[in-house]
Amino acid sequence: MTRFSAWNVFWNGVTGQKGWSRQWRDPEPKPRYDVVIIGGGLHGLATAYYLAKNHGIRNIAVLEKGWIGGGNAGRNTTIVRSNYTQPGNREFYENSLNLWEELSHELNYNVMFSQRSHITLLHSPGAVDATARNYNTMRLTGNADVEIWSLEQLQEAVPHLNYGADARFPIMGAAVHKRAGTARHDAVIWGYARAADQLGVDIIQNCEVTAILRDGDKVTAIETSRGKITTDKVGLAVAGNSSRLWNMAGMRHLPIESHKLQAFVSEPLKPLLDQVVVFGMGGAHFYISQSDKGGMVFGGDLDWYKSYAQKGNLPIVQDVAEAAMSVMPCLGRVRLLRHWSGVVDMSMDGSHFICKTPVDNLYLNAGWNYGGFKATPASGTYFADLIANDRPDKVIANHDLKRFERGLQLDERGAGPDPKLHG
């Protein structure tokens, strides 16, 4: 496989782009693997990559029922940030952001990570105080690039918001996380796939897992649409479908509900917005950024009712359009290009699970709510470490299924045990 380099790009430019090879193989599934990862999204592919790279395990398969990146990996709005306050979460996301900063080099693939900053609009003195408390917590615990901006600072940096006196929620200032930004989701998927494949990982698409066979407390084999596969260890990384795979493994309950989240992209525009802007006020929620192609990428709340269908409903389209108009009225005549939805596993406290399960050789990676894109490099690193060494790193010690039994909830929002309220 050809490595990407300035020289190769130049050379192929002058020789008709004939020197490139396939990015990853399309192997037939083997009858046995040391580790099988179910789910070819970001977390599954990243896990396979770090298992091979950090732990020297090479006989690995990633099984994907459709095509890699066809799930939430290819449906998200690509925001990467680390402004979390709960112990465990803040170390996890800070480590993840550090890995993002090196990811293009690590994978020899340009993931177009752009640290354009993440700006949360503040509309009341109460919101300013609450943010000051949270951001001070972050600054004291190692995430030093968060700050609060006055209205003047904000106006200068982001001129096209609704600063009018007649705004429904006048803006008072903003919470700013400067190292945050966006990346190109497809590139992250392909970059991990290519790098994992190069280390010998078999990426098997169109391979749906239909049954997980057990002998007592051990998984022995996996039935798939492309035959039976035996394996020593199994990692689940199926995002919104976690409960269905959990059932296949013979277990019934998880602290998770599957909901759907919609997102939108407009026709391409000239440069208009150079940051990620987030608006949240009472019942309304809206976030927006501009892709490198120029499309305005935005979204809002969940559809509010549980759903396994990758298809959104109209009331949210209306809510998001209303919020867009109240925050950036200049978008009023911009045409929508596409609009889609993904099934996300909303957890009881809004935080994820990377943990062992009641089945000895079955490991769980789930509960990413709608924040799992940013988690990708850390999720893969810690999940691979868990699978290889059969014990959690101390950073993810509380990201287990038993935390609620211990009276612990990693609830960033303080929303309580209702999955649809976390985001």
Next chain:
Amino acid sequence: MIRIPCPFCGTRDHSEFAYGGDGAIIYPDLDAPMQDWHDAVFQRENICGRQVETWQHVNGCRMWLLVERDTMTHEIYSVRPAHPDMAQALEVTA
């Protein structure tokens, strides 16, 4: 739009309703063991397919309802008041 036939108000758009959650959960007695409470509050079957769930008709009669719905196709099979006595009263008058 999902259309929900409210037993009190007739068929209405789902945007008039607020989603509650899993309607099959039976909350234990106040002095029940901690594990029972843990399971009721935190554990979900998260069914893909036909499930019973709670919805409140907030912009209508404000009644809590038990709705039997397919979480994949969104087809609704039945709607009844969540309060058992109310459900029974409706059956008697029907």
